Amino acid sequence: MPEAFRQILRMSYPSFSSLATTRSNGNYNHGTVVRRLTSSIRLNEEGPHSYRVHAKPLPGNSGVGLDRFLAAQRLDIQQRHEQLFNENSLEKIRQWNTLKDGYELSDNKGVAQKFIFEEELAAYKKLRYESKPAKLLEAVFKGITTYHQIHPSFGEKVFFEFPLENPHSEPINCTLEFDDTALRPVFDEEEWKFFKAVNKLTTPMERNMMRQTSDQIELYLQPRDIIFVPFVYDAFYFPSDHFNTYSTKVVFRRWDTKEPLSILDLHIHRRSFLLQHAVTFICETSGNWEKQLVLPPMTRDRRVFSCRCSDPSVRLTLRSATLQQIVGFTTYSGDTNDRKTFLLLMYSDHYQTRLMATWKVTILPFFNVDVRSIVGQTTRLHLLVHRRR
Structure with missing residues (x-):
């Protein structure tokens, strides 16, 4: 194996230990986990086999909100960008491109190790260019999103209740946001009782649970409490600019911090109506x-x-x-x-x-035409016939 190739391998993989963890001296708030190649890794094995994970605590206490979480992720991305795009990393990539241009494919062991290294480097680049905040944000919103689908026909109303939970140990007020004219919450208690009786639901009812103002709808939740928010979808107002299937979302936010508490992902599949x-x-x-x-x-x-x-x-x-x-x-x-x-x-x-x-x-x-004539006489008149376009 040439000396330049060995230097590249030594720069990327100092040793072939199975797992190694390091921690900075005197600072217990940061941690680094490094996984390197093992002797059991075979040629063309899928997936990156060498990665580095940086772990650090979020600012403040453990009960931080979504805004602090995203701020920590932006800080982490900035640090990763400085580590990956410094001059030493770019110089390693230049040396590897120069090295691989001077070799051809053969059956010796050195070429096999070269291809392993090339696969690892390609996987590392792919992982580096992924949007880490987008992935984490998607995982966070997926954990608070509830999927529900209905199948109404034109003119029908579909009633359902959404369970909204307060995971905090303090009472909170939240707002309800949606933009679909066919969907509305049920405010009238008699209407709510009627829909529950028709659909044979035995969930508890709470009076004065929702309050509607001029610009928003507010809900009050007790600590660790679960309430059932009633909704009615009226297929009579099905949007004319949509096909037979579309989706809409209802977002429940905290009134003070505007942090999303829960999301309802409603999918509507319209059925054909029967004409009598x-x-x-x-x-x-x-x-x-x-x-x-x-x-x-x-x-x-x-x-x-x-x-x-x-x-x-x-x-x-x-x-x-x-x-x-x-x-x-x-x-x-x-x-x-x-x-x-x-x-x-x-x-x-x-x-x-x-x-x-x-x-x-x-x-x-x-078009009504009035004709006046004498009995026994012939009368002629002009009749205008409109042609339908």
Whole structure:
């Protein structure tokens, strides 16, 4: 083996001991763990076999927050950058590039050791260029994130409760942050009781658990306490710019430090709805259109308590007449080419949770022509027919 190659090996691996630990003299706050090549390492074995781990305590006590944790990681990255990119490390890499250019592949032992060293150096470079703060931050947020998925169809409401735990030994206030219009927390106690009865949940309820202000929603937690935060997802407001699957997040933060306490990762998978009836009405153009529709008997003789329409320009009314129920429509009809189609959703409760039927209603405006003529005489007039684009 050439003398230059032996020097490179001595600079990188002083000895082949299995495990060695060192500690700086007089300073017990820093530690270094070094693992070197062993005699059992074979050629082309996967993974880095030589690494160095620096360990130091975080500033302050053990109960530091996420901001102090990230500050310590940034300090560690700065120190690692100074160690890795100093002049001695760059000079070792230059010597290794010069050495490997003068050798060709053969079956001798020296070339095998050369390839082992090359694999170790490549793995070391890959590990060096990884984003260490990003990896640690991902692991921290993964530990406080809860994954939940729901499968609603259009017009349905899905109720669920999120268990929020206070891991601290002191009472805290936290804020609730989300940006999805289809998701909302349940503030009304009667509505919360109704959803728990429908879904057969026996979790405890707490009064005045949440308080809504003009700009945020606050929750109060006792020390080491777990509360169940109620949520309702309304698939009636499913975003039109998304496909049938998307995700949204709810973040619970401490009110004082803004530190994330818990994260809800909600995945929504929308199902196709079942259409029971399709109704078509014909009305005059450019005018107010009103229509009343008598509902037929529903399955199991259930009655309709509330209705919703997919078109916000249509006004709905529901009234009962003896044993029949009548739904009234009021909207504005456009030109002959303006066909209006909307969905009528009927529920068996006031909270619009149990969807009974989905109807498709179509309105076709027509142009009214008044003709005045004498009996027995032929009258000619011009009739303008609009072609649909």
